[in-house]
Amino acid sequence: MGADLWIISIAIFCLGALMGALNFITTTLDMRAKGMTLMRMPLTCWAWFVTAILGLLAFGVLLSAGILLLMDRNLGTSFFVPLGTVNGVLTGHKGGSPLLWQHLFWFFGHPEVYIAILPAMGLCSQLLSVFSRKPIFGYKAMVYAILAIGFLGFMVWGHHMFMSGMSPYSAFAFSIMTMGIGVPSAIKTFNWLGTLWRGKIRFSSPMLFAIGFVSLFVVGGISGPFLAQPVLDIYLHETYFVIAHFHLIMGVASIFGIFAATYYWFPKMFGRMMNEPLAKTHFWLTFIGAYAIFMPMHYYGMAGGLRRYSQGTEVGWINQLWPIQRFISIAAFVTIAAQFIFVFNLFWSMKKGKKAVDNPWEATTLEWTTATPPPHDNFGGLTPVVYNGPYEYSVPGAPRDYVMQTDAPVTARH
Amino acid sequence: MADTVVTHDIPSVYEPSLFGTYSKKIGMWLFLMSDSLTFGALLYAYSYGRISTAGWPTPFHSTSIVNATIMTAFLLTSSLTMVMAVRASVQKDAKMQTIWLLATIACGAGFVILHGMEWSKLIAEGLTLPMFPAVPGHEVSAEFANVAKSVPQFPSTFFTLTGMHMVHVTLGIVYLGVVALRRKFIPVLLALWLIAWLATPSYSPFHYGAHVLLVAAVVISIILWLKPKVYDSSDVEVAGLYWHFVDLVWMFIFPLVYLMSTRI
Numbered sequence: 001m002g003a004d005l006w007i008i009s010i011a012i013f014c015l016g017a018l019m020g021a022l023n024f025i026t027t028t029l030d031m032r033a034k035g036m037t038l039m040r041m042p043l044t045c046w047a048w049f050v051t052a053i054l055g056l057l058a059f060g061v062l063l064s065a066g067i068l069l070l071m072d073r074n075l076g077t078s079f080f081v082p083l084g085t086v087n088g089v090l091t092g093h094k095g096g097s098p099l100l101w102q103h104l105f106w107f108f109g110h111p112e113v114y115i116a117i118l119p120a121m122g123l124c125s126q127l128l129s130v131f132s133r134k135p136i137f138g139y140k141a142m143v144y145a146i147l148a149i150g151f152l153g154f155m156v157w158g159h160h161m162f163m164s165g166m167s168p169y170s171a172f173a174f175s176i177m178t179m180g181i182g183v184p185s186a187i188k189t190f191n192w193l194g195t196l197w198r199g200k201i202r203f204s205s206p207m208l209f210a211i212g213f214v215s216l217f218v219v220g221g222i223s224g225p226f227l228a229q230p231v232l233d234i235y236l237h238e239t240y241f242v243i244a245h246f247h248l249i250m251g252v253a254s255i256f257g258i259f260a261a262t263y264y265w266f267p268k269m270f271g272r273m274m275n276e277p278l279a280k281t282h283f284w285l286t287f288i289g290a291y292a293i294f295m296p297m298h299y300y301g302m303a304g305g306l307r308r309y310s311q312g313t314e315v316g317w318i319n320q321l322w323p324i325q326r327f328i329s330i331a332a333f334v335t336i337a338a339q340f341i342f343v344f345n346l347f348w349s350m351k352k353g354k355k356a357v358d359n360p361w362e363a364t365t366l367e368w369t370t371a372t373p374p375p376h377d378n379f380g381g382l383t384p385v386v387y388n389g390p391y392e393y394s395v396p397g398a399p400r401d402y403v404m405q406t407d408a409p410v411t412a413r414h
Numbered sequence: 415m416a417d418t419v420v421t422h423d424i425p426s427v428y429e430p431s432l433f434g435t436y437s438k439k440i441g442m443w444l445f446l447m448s449d450s451l452t453f454g455a456l457l458y459a460y461s462y463g464r465i466s467t468a469g470w471p472t473p474f475h476s477t478s479i480v481n482a483t484i485m486t487a488f489l490l491t492s493s494l495t496m497v498m499a500v501r502a503s504v505q506k507d508a509k510m511q512t513i514w515l516l517a518t519i520a521c522g523a524g525f526v527i528l529h530g531m532e533w534s535k536l537i538a539e540g541l542t543l544p545m546f547p548a549v550p551g552h553e554v555s556a557e558f559a560n561v562a563k564s565v566p567q568f569p570s571t572f573f574t575l576t577g578m579h580m581v582h583v584t585l586g587i588v589y590l591g592v593v594a595l596r597r598k599f600i601p602v603l604l605a606l607w608l609i610a611w612l613a614t615p616s617y618s619p620f621h622y623g624a625h626v627l628l629v630a631a632v633v634i635s636i637i638l639w640l641k642p643k644v645y646d647s648s649d650v651e652v653a654g655l656y657w658h659f660v661d662l663v664w665m666f667i668f669p670l671v672y673l674m675s676t677r678i
Contacts, residue, residue, distance in 0.1 A: 018448050022441050030437040032429040060448040064455035068574065076544030077570035079459055095567045100462045104455055383427035 004073060007066050014063040017055050024052035033366065035386035039143070040405070042365050042390040043136065046143050047122020050150040051115050057154065058111040065104035072096070099164055106157035113250045114153040118146060120257020121188060121217075124210040126390075127260055128192055130363045131207035132199025133401055135391040137191040145184035145191075152181045162230045163237050171230040178228035185221055189214065200394070204361070205279035209260035212287050213253050219291075220249025223298065238308065241301025244294045252290045259286075259342070266346075267360050271373040272353030278345040282338060289335030293328055300324045364404050365390050442652045446659045449582075453663050456575055460670065463567040471561040471568050473541070474676045478532065482672045485528045486664065489583075492521030493661045496590075500654045503647035511650065515594035518657065522587045529580055530620055533573075537619070541569055547617040568675075575667055581626065582660045588630045593645050593653045597638055603631045 028049045032041070041049075071077040078096040129136040136142060158166060158174035192214050201207070223245040226232050236242060259282075266274050297305075305312075305321050312318040312325065359368040366386070370379050384406045392403035433440060464470050499514035536542070538552040540559030544566070562569050591599040610624035 018445070021448075022444050025444055026437045026441045029432045029440060030428070034427055034429060036429055038432075056444055056448045057451055060451035061455045064452045064459070067578070068456075068459055071570070071574060074545065075573075076546075076566075077574065078566045079463065079570060079574075095463070095467055095565060097462060097466055100459055103462075104459070107455075 004070065007070050007073075011063055011066045011070075014059040014066065017059045018063075021052040021055040021059070024048060025056065028052070033383050033386050036366075036405075039140070040386060040389050042122075043125040043139070043142055043146075044119075044122040046146055047118045047120075047125075050146050051118045054111045054115050054118070054150055054153060058108045058115070061104055062108035065101065065108065068104070069101070099161075102161050102164060103157070106160045107154075109160065110157040111150075111153045113246070114149060116250050116254045117217075117257075118149070120213060120254045120260075121146065123257055123261050123264075124213045125188075125192065125195075126365075127206050127210035127264060128195045128214070129391045129393065130361055131202045131204060131210070132196050133202070133393045134195055134199040135389075135393055137194030137197075138187075139389070139391065141187055142191055145187045148184040149181060152177060152184070156181065159228055159233075162233045168230070175228050175230055179225055182221075182225060185217075189218055189221075204263075205274070205276060205283060206260045206264035206361070208280065208283045208287075209256050209263065212283065213256040213260060215287075216248050216253040216256060216290065220245060220247075220253060220294075224249070236301060238306055239301035240297040240305045240307060243307060244297035244301060247297075248290070248294050252294070256286075259283075262346070264361065265367075266349065267356030268367055268372055268374065270350050270353070271356055272349055273356050273360060274349040274353060275345050278341055282341040282345065285338035285341070286335060289331055289338060292331035293335060296324045296328055300328070362400075362402055364388070364392055364402050366405055369404060369406050436648055438648060438652050439655070442655050446655065449659070450663075453578070453666075456578060457666060457670065460571040460575055463571055467565055467567050469565070470675075471565050472675050472677045473557055473561050473568075474672060478536075479672060479676055481528060481532050482668060485525050485532075486668055488521045488525040488528070489661050489664050492518045492525070493658055495521060496654045496657045500647070500651050503650040506647075512594050515590050515650070519587050519590050519594070522583055522590070522657075526580060526583055526587070529576065533576075534618055534620075541572075543569055543573060546619060549617055572671055572675075575671055579660070579663055579667055582663070584626060585630065586657050586660050588627070588634070589653055589656060592634055592638070593649055596645070597642075600631055600635055600638075603627055603634070607631065 028041075028045065032038075068077070068079045072079055072081055078094055080098055080101040081094070081096040082098060083094045125136055125142055156174055156178045158170060159178045162171050162174075196211075223241065227236060227242060227245055263274055263279055266272075300321055303321055304317055305325075306315075306318070309315065309318070312322075356372050358370070358372045360372075361368070366384055367374075367378075369384060386405045387408050388403050388405050390405060392398075392405075394401050395403050431437070431440075495514050495517040499511055499518060502510035502514055534549075536558065537546055538549040538554075540554040540556075541562055542548075543562075588599075588603060591602065595602065604627075607624055607627035610620060610627060614621040614624065
C-alpha cells in the first residue's frame with residue numbers, strides 16, 4: 001500500500017514536471033521581451049530552458065515505468081518480475097525482466113541528474129560574472145556546452161548498468177559517451193575560472209557559494225571518469241566511492257546552487273538583505289563540512305566499504321574502517337546543525353534584515369531594473385526592451401562599471 | 415465575451431516567436447513529444463518482453479482481426495472528420511465545426527465501445543490478467559487460458575498498451591467535447607459516466623474504469639469555472655493535433671499487438 005501510494009505520487013509528479021516543462025519551454029521560445037534574443041539570455045535562463053527540455057523527454061518514460069510497476073503490483077502483470085515473489089508473497093508472476101526496469105528507470109535517471117545540476121550551473125555562471133565584475137568568459141561556448149551536456153545526458157544511461165551483464169561492446173560505447181561529457185563540463189569549468197581570472201572579485205555570500213559550487217563540481221567530477229570505465233566500475237560499483245562521487249557533484253553542488261540563488265535573489269523577493277556575517281559562517285561550516293563528509297568516503301569506498309549493508313559490524317574488512325565511518329557521521333551532524341544558521345537567517349532577515357535597494361549587487365539583468373520587491377506583474381504593466389547582452393561589466397567608456405540590459409546604446413557600441 | 419481572444423496583430427512587446435506560430439500550438443507539439451516517449455517506453459517494454467520470451471503465442475484469429483480492422487476504420491474516419499472540423503473552423507463556419515467535431519467524437523466513441531466489447535470477450539474467454547475477476551457463466555477458451563497461464567507477458571502487454579491508448583482516446587473525446595460544446599458538455603459527460611458505470615457488470619474492468627469520466631467532468635467544471643473561454647480556430651487546430659497523434663499511436667499498436675499476434 002505504501003509503495004503504491006509512493007508510485008502514484010511519483011506518477012503525479014511526472015505529470016506536474018511535464019506541465020512545468022511545457023510552460024518553461026514555450027515561455028522561453030515565445031515570450032521574451034523585445035530585444036531579448038536567445039543569445040542575449042542570461043545563462044540562468046539558458047540552463048532552465050535546457051533543463052525543461054530534459055524534463056519533457058525524461059519524465060514521460062518514468063511515467064510509463066511507474067504505470068508498469070503499478071500494474072505489476074496490483075493487476076498481476078509481470079513486466080519486471082522474473083519468477084516468484086512480490087513483497088515476500090508467492091505469486092503466479094513470471095517471465096518479466098528486472099533489466100527492463102533498469103533500462104526504463106535509468107533512461108529517465110541519467111537525464112535526471114542533469115535536471116538537478118544544470119540550473120545550478122547556469123545561475124553560478126551568472127553569479128561568477130556579476131561578482132567578478134567581468135563578462136562571462138566564452139558566453140557562446142557556455143550555451144553550447146549546456147546544450148551538449150543535455151544531449152549527451154540521454155546517451156549514457158547504460159553506465160549505471162555495467163554490472164547487469166551487458167555486452168562489453170555496449171559497455172564500451174556507453175563508457176566512451178560518458179567520458180565525452182567530460183569535454184563540455186571541462187569547457188564550463190575553464191570558462192568559470194577564466195571569468196574569475198583578474199576580476200575585481202567581491203566575496204559576498206552568493207559569490208562564496210558560487211565558487212564553492214565550482215570547487216565541488218570539479219572535485220566530484222574528477223571521480224566521474226573513474227566510474228565511467230567498466231573495468232574500474234566493476235570494483236567500485238556499490239561502494240561508498242559512488243556515493244562520494246554523486247553526492248559531491250549532483251547533491252551538494254546543486255544545493256550550493258540553491259543557497260547561492262537564495263542569497264542572491266532574496267533582496268528582490270523580500271526587499272531586505274540577508275545577514276552577511278551569518279551567511280558567511282553558514283558557508284564556511286557547510287563547505288568544510290561537505291568535504292569532511294564526502295572526501296573520506298572515497299577512501300572508504302576504495303577500501304571496499306559497501307553501500308547497502310545495514311550492519312557493517314558483521315563484516316571483517318569493514319570493521320577495520322570503522323573510524324572513518326565515525327568521522328563521517330560526526331561531520332554530517334555538524335554540517336546539518338550548520339543549516340539551522342541558514343534557516344534562522346532566512347526568517348530573521350525577512351522581518352529584520354537591512355532594507356535592500358533595487359539593484360544591490362549592481363547586476364545588469366532585467367529583474368534588477370524593477371522595484372524591490374517587484375510590483376504586481378513584475379514590471380508594473382510595462383515590458384522592458386533589451387538592448388544589450390547580459391554580462392556587460394567593466395565596459396570601457398561606460399559611465400558606471402556595468403551596463404544594464406535595458407540601457408539604450410548611446411553610441412555605436414554594441 | 416468575457417474572455418476576448420488574444421490577437422497578435424497589435425505591435426507586440428515580445429520578440430517574434432521562433433517558430434512563427436502561437437504558443438498553444440508549440441505547447442501541444444511539445445506535449446506530444448513527451449507523450450510519444452511515454453508510449454515509446456511502453457512499446458519498448460512490449461518488444462523487450464516479446465524478444466526475451468521463448469515461444470511468443472499468436473492466439474488471435476480472424477474475429478479479433480476483423481474487429482480490430484473495423485476499429486481502425488473508425489479511427490481513420492475520425493481523423494478525416496477532424497480535418498473537416500479544422501477546415502470549418504478556419505472558414506469561421508461555427509455550425510459545421512460543431513457537426514464535424516461531434517462526428518469525430520462519434521467515431522472515437524465507436525472505437526472505444528468496440529474495443530471495450532472486445533476486451534470483455536477476451537477476458538471472458540480466459541485471456542485475462544490474474545487480478546481481473548472471473549466472468550460468471552461464460553465458457554473459457556482452452557487456447558486463451560493456456561496463453562494467459564504459460565506466457566503472462568502476452569495479456570500483460572496487450573492490456574497495458576491498448577488500455578493506455580484507450581485512456582488517450584477517451585480523454586480525446588472529452589477534450590473535443592469541451593471544444594465543441596463547452597459548458598453544455600458537462601451534463602453530457604455525466605450522462606456518459608452514468609451509462610458506462612451502470613451498463614457494465616461489476617466484474618468488468620470498465621465498471622470502475624468509467625469513473626475516469628467522472629474525474630474528467632469534475633476537472634473540466636473547475637477549469638471552465640475558473641476560466642470561461644470561447645474557443646477559436648487555433649483551439650480546434652491544437653485539439654486536432656492531439657487527436658491525430660492518438661490515431662498515429664494506434665497505427666503502431668494495431669500491427670504490433672494484433673497483426674503480429676496472428677497465425678498466418
